[in-house]
Amino acid sequence: MNFLPTLRELNINFTRKIFLRYASESTIFNLSSGYGKCGVSVIRVSGPQTRDTLRAIVSKNFVPKDRYATLRSLYHPVTNEMIDKGLVIWFPGPNSFTGEDSCEFQVHGSLAVVEAMFDALGSIPGLRLSQPGEFTKRSFFAGKLDLTEVEGLADLIHAETEAQRKQALLQSTGSLSKVYKNWRERLIKCVAHMEAYIDFAEDENIEDDLLEKLKTELLSLRENIQNHLNDHRQGEILRHGVRTTIIGAPNVGKSSFLNLMCQRKVSIVTPIAGTTRDVIESFHNICGYPVLFADTAGLRTLTDDVVEKEGISRAKDRIGKSDLLLLIVDATELSKRKITNKAFFEGFKEQYLKELGITTDLLSETSLLVILNKVDLISSEDLEKLKNLDVALVSCLTTKMENLFQKMEDKLKYICSQPTADNPRLTNSRYRQELISCSNYITVFLDNYTTNPNQDLAIAAQTLRKAVKCIEKITGNVSTDDILDVVFRDFCIGK
Numbered sequence: 001m002n003f004l005p006t007l008r009e010l011n012i013n014f015t016r017k018i019f020l021r022y023a024s025e026s027t028i029f030n031l032s033s034g035y036g037k038c039g040v041s042v043i044r045v046s047g048p049q050t051r052d053t054l055r056a057i058v059s060k061n062f063v064p065k066d067r068y069a070t071l072r073s074l075y076h077p078v079t080n081e082m083i084d085k086g087l088v089i090w091f092p093g094p095n096s097f098t099g100e101d102s103c104e105f106q107v108h109g110s111l112a113v114v115e116a117m118f119d120a121l122g123s124i125p126g127l128r129l130s131q132p133g134e135f136t137k138r139s140f141f142a143g144k145l146d147l148t149e150v151e152g153l154a155d156l157i158h159a160e161t162e163a164q165r166k167q168a169l170l171q172s173t174g175s176l177s178k179v180y181k182n183w184r185e186r187l188i189k190c191v192a193h194m195e196a197y198i199d200f201a202e203d204e205n206i207e208d209d210l211l212e213k214l215k216t217e218l219l220s221l222r223e224n225i226q227n228h229l230n231d232h233r234q235g236e237i238l239r240h241g242v243r244t245t246i247i248g249a250p251n252v253g254k255s256s257f258l259n260l261m262c263q264r265k266v267s268i269v270t271p272i273a274g275t276t277r278d279v280i281e282s283f284h285n286i287c288g289y290p291v292l293f294a295d296t297a298g299l300r301t302l303t304d305d306v307v308e309k310e311g312i313s314r315a316k317d318r319i320g321k322s323d324l325l326l327l328i329v330d331a332t333e334l335s336k337r338k339i340t341n342k343a344f345f346e347g348f349k350e351q352y353l354k355e356l357g358i359t360t361d362l363l364s365e366t367s368l369l370v371i372l373n374k375v376d377l378i379s380s381e382d383l384e385k386l387k388n389l390d391v392a393l394v395s396c397l398t399t400k401m402e403n404l405f406q407k408m409e410d411k412l413k414y415i416c417s418q419p420t421a422d423n424p425r426l427t428n429s430r431y432r433q434e435l436i437s438c439s440n441y442i443t444v445f446l447d448n449y450t451t452n453p454n455q456d457l458a459i460a461a462q463t464l465r466k467a468v469k470c471i472e473k474i475t476g477n478v479s480t481d482d483i484l485d486v487v488f489r490d491f492c493i494g495k
């Protein structure tokens, strides 16, 4: 039996088709790294005129060696004035980043040199400055990267912490792409089998248990997708930053804690209860994880102040949107109540949260770390006893932080997890939406198939094709200009 027509039809490399449509005559250039007062600036050129560009800038007889750095004098093609001496590298297509002929000029990093180079390149007819993301877009259309790799690359460029860098690097080098490609191929096979069944059901050569096998495969595939989706949004949180809210009663030192983390006076600190009213945010790299701290109004149930009430309402709203809550408690409160063992402490925590008006539904999806502040006010004996509890001990006044970073790192690791090449994390809500739809189409197929064996098989096959489309929208195998616009919009110029 020949499945080839179906497979070929589904497997058309749309990307290449689009590339042919998009491939322009234009050669683009831009600064890809370094700017003003940097040691080196790298200016990249890509497109059909790259070889001519090298001749125009270096010399008429210049014969570049593939992927080999050579030190050359660089000239303005109109004035023939020497601009700089720098390294020139020639990357012939198709084995270049963009798939086209490209080259790099590594010049001295001053603004004046870069401007003179831009003027020189701009004077060559047919050359123009690239748009943000245009080099990567060409790479995508040349089939060098799929959309998940493109988005991983954008994340790598924007990564602010070590954990984000690791996740982005894995994605940009194809870890997610591999998973989604595999699911797409498995689904395509299912469609092909389904169509074979429709076409050749009467044929005696068809395997009897073809539909049974199909069902087993789709159940297993759906389970893989579900497991990938049930990730507590770890990859997305790491990508966007862990929303961390500092909460507690008035005057326990919440604002002092934010200032200590930021090493500057972001939030106003006074001994007057109810000083902080708005939610004050500040982004920080904590142990390699991106943390978006929010200082909030002190929580108390008894207040008539309208502004403070609004502050408390904003704080609660923020609690509901947090990934991590830092509950600041005055350490003297615990030593006063003689709470030194774990069981008592758990009871205290529950009661204390209730007193603050924090209900369990607000906490359901959120991790909580208790931070005992003002340890400078308790005896060293009491401090020793508090060390038995699962808390971080700090003094914002003396800046003493016993075990704070270890405790924070444990929580952050748990919230973001450690992505690995074998188990890459879902990092993007766009992928989540498409995978949910994909899984739903598989469910529709399985439900209809199992409950109604007489269903229209052509419609069933169509449902599976829709499931394939969902995955193709993630990786960019289909022509969806609206998705491409969103993906490339956030790239920086020169990449």
Ligand SMILES: Nc1nc2c(ncn2[C@@H]2O[C@H](COP(=O)(O)OP(=O)(O)O)[C@@H](O)[C@H]2O)c(=O)[nH]1
Residues within 6 Å of the ligand: 248, 249, 250, 251, 252, 253, 254, 255, 256, 257, 268, 269, 270, 271, 272, 273, 274, 275, 276, 298, 373, 374, 375, 376, 377, 394, 395, 396, 397, 398
């Ligand atoms: N002794 C002591 N006082 C502190 C400490 N942290 C904050 N305070 C004081 O507690 C008061 C309330 O601090 P603030 O940060 O405004 O508390 P918030 O209302 O929870 O934001 C201020 O007078 C701070 O100087 C600490 O570690 N030790």
Ligand SMILES: [Mg+2]
Residues within 6 Å of the ligand: 254, 255, 256, 267, 268, 269, 275, 276, 295, 296, 297, 298
């Ligand atoms: Mg405050």
